[in-house]
Amino acid sequence: MAEGPDIENEYNNFTALNTPDNHPARDMHDTFYLDKNSLIPRQDTELMVDLVLNQFDKKSKLNILDLGTGSGVIGITLSKFYPNSLITISDISPKALKVANKNIKKHKVSNVNSIESNWFSGFKEEKIFDLILTNPPYIAKGDVHLTNLEINYEPSNALVSANNGFSDIFKIIDSAANFLKPQGKLFIEHGYTQADKVKNYLQKKYFDAIKQHQDINHKIRVTSASKIKV
Ligand SMILES: C[S@@+](CC[C@H](N)C(=O)[O-])C[C@H]1O[C@@H](n2cnc3c(N)ncnc32)[C@H](O)[C@@H]1O
Numbered sequence: 001m002a003e004g005p006d007i008e009n010e011y012n013n014f015t016a017l018n019t020p021d022n023h024p025a026r027d028m029h030d031t032f033y034l035d036k037n038s039l040i041p042r043q044d045t046e047l048m049v050d051l052v053l054n055q056f057d058k059k060s061k062l063n064i065l066d067l068g069t070g071s072g073v074i075g076i077t078l079s080k081f082y083p084n085s086l087i088t089i090s091d092i093s094p095k096a097l098k099v100a101n102k103n104i105k106k107h108k109v110s111n112v113n114s115i116e117s118n119w120f121s122g123f124k125e126e127k128i129f130d131l132i133l134t135n136p137p138y139i140a141k142g143d144v145h146l147t148n149l150e151i152n153y154e155p156s157n158a159l160v161s162a163n164n165g166f167s168d169i170f171k172i173i174d175s176a177a178n179f180l181k182p183q184g185k186l187f188i189e190h191g192y193t194q195a196d197k198v199k200n201y202l203q204k205k206y207f208d209a210i211k212q213h214q215d216i217n218h219k220i221r222v223t224s225a226s227k228i229k230v
Contacts (some may be wrong), residue, residue: 073109136168
């Protein structure tokens with residue numbers, strides 16, 4: 001069988017362009033096994049990891065869900081910083097989960113479980129998570145930001161979402177409160193043009209303490225919120 005594209009080289013080219021060497025989560029880019037079945041981790045995603053690192057003590061015993069985990073990069077990275085915490089990583093794609101499971105082994109972490117799930121379908125509606133982090137597909141079909149590199153080397157269902165890019169974000173917000181502990185936190189990565197709509201939608205769906213976080217280019221790329229006390 002013919003070999004696929006040289007993903008490792010493309011990946012190195014890609015991250016060399018985007019990632020500062022001195023970032024605390026640099027490991028996210030250097031040591032993850034990747035193939036064409038999972039998203040190439042982006043610098044933007046480090047923002048979400050940073051936000052958690054800045055808010056929660058490393059000794060915390062948290063129950064964390066990385067929803068739409070792809071290569072496992074968010075959950076596995078956090079599992080190393082939070083050895084006393086339990087991390088669940090989930091994805092709808094069995095092929096992506098295979099990549100994530102390889103990375104669990106590669107990184108020798110024992111506090112990470114992986115689950116195949118269409119967003120929350122594989123979970124019981126128990127309010128067990130302290131934190132849910134997600135970098136869902138949020139690019140509109142035909143968006144100019146879909147570069148050739150992405151189209152050629154990454155699965156489109158990892159990037160593209162219906163309803164002008166909002167379909168998956170809204171589905172996640174619709175259900176997240178059912179799986180979070182009271183005052184549990186949701187962190188969502190999204191496109192900078194989506195920030196206002198994400199904020200408004202969270203306000204309608206049992207969340208408050210909404211904060212929006214900028215990337216190094218001063219664009220809002222992550223919104224976090226707490227489940228309201230009920
Ligand atoms: C933008 S990628 C993010 C991957 C990884 N978390 C990262 O930051 O590099 C989105 C991920 O969501 C997964 N996904 C798409 N639709 C999903 C669904 N309905 N349920 C669960 N995961 C889904 C894709 O397979 C993909 O791995």
